[in-house]
Amino acid sequence: MTESNALVQKILAGDKSAFRTLISDNQRLVGHVVYRMVKSESDREDLCQEVFIKVYNNLGRFRFESKLSTWIARIAHNSCLNFLEKKKLPLYDDLGDDETQFEPVADTRYQPDIILSKNNLSAILKREIDKLPALYKTIVTLFHLDEMSYAEIGQTMKLPEGTVKSYLFRARKVLKERLQTGYDRGDL
Amino acid sequence: MSDHLTDDQIQQLLDGSLADSNLVASHLDHCPICQNEVANYQALFVGLKEEVDFSLSVNFADTVLDKIPENSALSADPVTSASPVFSTPIIKFSDGLIGFSAIAIMVAVGLYFLDLLAIGTATRLWGLEMLASSAAALNVVKQFLSNYGINPLMVLFIVVTLSAIVVIDQIVVGMKKQRRSVTYSI
Numbered sequence: 432m433t434e435s436n437a438l439v440q441k442i443l444a445g446d447k448s449a450f451r452t453l454i455s456d457n458q459r460l461v462g463h464v465v466y467r468m469v470k471s472e473s474d475r476e477d478l479c480q481e482v483f484i485k486v487y488n489n490l491g492r493f494r495f496e497s498k499l500s501t502w503i504a505r506i507a508h509n510s511c512l513n514f515l516e517k518k519k520l521p522l523y524d525d526l527g528d529d530e531t532q533f534e535p536v537a538d539t540r541y542q543p544d545i546i547l548s549k550n551n552l553s554a555i556l557k558r559e560i561d562k563l564p565a566l567y568k569t570i571v572t573l574f575h576l577d578e579m580s581y582a583e584i585g586q587t588m589k590l591p592e593g594t595v596k597s598y599l600f601r602a603r604k605v606l607k608e609r610l611q612t613g614y615d616r617g618d619l
Numbered sequence: 620m621s622d623h624l625t626d627d628q629i630q631q632l633l634d635g636s637l638a639d640s641n642l643v644a645s646h647l648d649h650c651p652i653c654q655n656e657v658a659n660y661q662a663l664f665v666g667l668k669e670e671v672d673f674s675l676s677v678n679f680a681d682t683v684l685d686k687i688p689e690n691s692a693l694s695a696d697p698v699t700s701a702s703p704v705f706s707t708p709i710i711k712f713s714d715g716l717i718g719f720s721a722i723a724i725m726v727a728v729g730l731y732f733l734d735l736l737a738i739g740t741a742t743r744l745w746g747l748e749m750l751a752s753s754a755a756a757l758n759v760v761k762q763f764l765s766n767y768g769i770n771p772l773m774v775l776f777i778v779v780t781l782s783a784i785v786v787i788d789q790i791v792v793g794m795k796k797q798r799r800s801v802t803y804s805i
């Protein structure tokens with residue numbers, strides 16, 4: 432915390448190279464949020480830029496009530512929500528307890544150009560994660576790639592910790608079953 | 620067998636957040652079905668650690684820095700920190716406003732306190748025709764007002780009040796403008 436405090440003070444004092452450090456420390460995290468929330472490839476980089484400009488303009492109001500990275504992730508999440516709203520794209524319309532909201536498992540038997548083997552497990556998993564509702568895949572990525580706690584993910588996405596946990600567990604169960612389907616058919 | 624591990628238990632086990640891990644471990648030792656499930660989840664967890672297929676351009680930081688204005692106000696909190704609000708004058712009177720107020724007050728004072736006829740006569744004697752004629756003009760106004768029973772003191776009061784309203788309005792507008800340039804919602 433003190434390290435990021437020093438960084439923030441430097442940036443507020445006008446040190447641009449300190450801001451460069453902040454960007455390089457957090458651009459992967461911001462990229463993850465934007466990648467998971469926004470589908471259109473052409474908009475992602477612009478959105479990431481917008482996030483860091485907002486971070487810069489609002490840094491004076493950061494009160495260290497959370498980790499700096501969590502605060503930045505939250506700005507990224509809000510920016511994505513604003514973006515989706517502006518473009519009138521669906522948000523979390525796919526929320527709820529009904530398992531059918533998840534897209535059906537891809538029937539790989541009818542995709543002859545995909546050669547299934549243990550080696551492309553990761554390719555299939557990536558595709559299956561991609562099919563999850565934005566809320567679920569964002570949580571999965573923040574937990575496993577950014578090693579955020581339930582509390583930090585909750586702060587980022589304005590969700591109660593318990594909700595974060597139950598969505599994470601449900602998403603992983605669905606993913607496991609989809610991979611399982613492949614195993615049982617002998618595809619994997 | 621109803622005692623197989625639940626999905627939640629296996630996930631917690633792999634997350635390292637399982638409370639009664641001894642019970643689970645002893646079951647796992649003897650149950651190939653659950654061992655298989657754990658293996659499936661393990662493969663998934665390994666896969667979830669793989670980086671996403673998205674990366675920002677190499678000069679991303681430069682692009683962001685280029686977009687930040689050189690003397691950007693950095694949104695210091697206007698309440699709790701030394702803010703740009705107080706580093707520049709809040710009130711900027713227009714020259715016209717100052718001029719108008721000064722002339723209005725002088726006219727009102729002139730109408731009420733000064734013996735304009737005497738000034739007119741004196742300045743004409745000194746050859747200051749312009750001053751003499753303006754004193755005469757003011758005297759006409761003074762005469763005109765008193766003909767209608769209007770106290771020049773009342774005129775002075777109205778003029779000063781109107782000026783004060785204009786000045787206060789200017790201050791408020793100026794402060795709002797400053798505040799707007801600082802506040803920036805996320």
Ligand SMILES: [Zn+2]
Pocket residue numbers: 622623624646650651652653654
């Ligand atoms: Zn078992």
